[in-house]
């Protein structure tokens with residue numbers, strides 16, 4: 116098990132041993148992050164919620180050599196998850212893309228009264244409040260949690276009966292907290308429900324998500340329009356001023372919204388772009404694969420916030436137009 120000096124676990128597939136009694140956990144969204152999480156929770160009772168409600172789901176995970184401290188050789192894992200039939204769940208963890216949240220949940224509505232805690236482990240913002248409203252509309256008392264992760268994984272074609280596998284691309288930190296309202300003052304900071312292993316409980320999840328959102332609101336649309344790796348936003352003298360201008364626009368909005376940022380946004384974005392220099396942003400990857408992006412839940416969410424104050428975000432709006440052309 117890989118742990119830091121605090122109680123934070125750094126997610127690494129299957130290497131972690133559970134320090135607690137087995138939890139029953141449902142996973143909705145069996146893609147890259149869903150498979151990584153399922154691997155991590157092999158000691159628990161994990162169910163899949165596949166779109167087709169099939170009885171069993173086969174997962175394939177490839178971990179390259181030396182991806183985790185204790186693992187020296189590359190490893191292929193294949194295992195199966197039973198499909199959830201409405202058994203009581205401690206946790207339902209949703210790992211679809213942001214835009215698929217409610218579409219994925221709706222077919223399971225009748226079973227949701229048997230779910231104690233629902234965790235949305237996704238990038239973007241906006242879908243958490245949509246989900247909170249939807250749960251309230253259906254008088255469901257499931258406790259809603261939101262989380263973000265810096266672990267990395269991607270899907271690729273593979274020579275197995277399923278035709279694909281998930282590649283573990285890097286360990287990271289996963290945090291989550293109760294989502295009551297978007298206003299942090301209204302959140303329940305006292306909930307001590309133990310989270311599934313590998314996820315650190317934080318008291319200020321909306322604030323933590325906003326910090327991440329600000330970085331994504333700069334790197335993701337720019338790399339998608341410029342069709343470049345993250346690092347080029349800093350190393351290319353034509354791109355750096357665009358990064359700085361967009362960061363200033365987003366930082367100004369945060370100031371107007373009274374959303375604190377722990378660091379100068381332009382500096383923070385440059386650090387993240389350099390730390391992930393060889394990566395293609397998730398938005399660029401989606402565009403190259405002709406998949407819908409999550410920008411509506413990143414830039415679009417900030418545009419809505421700006422609109423609520425009677426403001427506009429001209430640079431963001433131009434990038435969004437360029438990407439919709």
Ligand SMILES: NC(=O)C1=CN([C@@H]2O[C@H](COP(=O)(O)OP(=O)(O)OC[C@H]3O[C@@H](n4cnc5c(N)ncnc54)[C@H](OP(=O)(O)O)[C@@H]3O)[C@@H](O)[C@H]2O)C=CC1
Pocket residue numbers: 143144145146147148149164165166210211212213215218219220236237238239264265266267268269270397409
């Ligand atoms: N990949 C990464 O490294 C990271 C991703 N994230 C975030 O995590 C979230 C998930 O990303 P990722 O795992 O990469 O995405 P993937 O596209 O790999 O996985 C999403 C999964 O959700 C499934 N899904 C979509 N709609 C439904 C539905 N209606 N019912 C059931 N399943 C459904 C998809 O199924 P199908 O394939 O059939 O469409 C797919 O298996 C995103 O918000 C992403 O930004 C955050 C940090 C890192």
Ligand SMILES: CC(C)(CO)C(=O)C(=O)O
Pocket residue numbers: 238330331334335345387391394395396397398
């Ligand atoms: C931090 C960053 C920009 C890394 O690529 C990311 O979160 C994403 O691509 O969505």
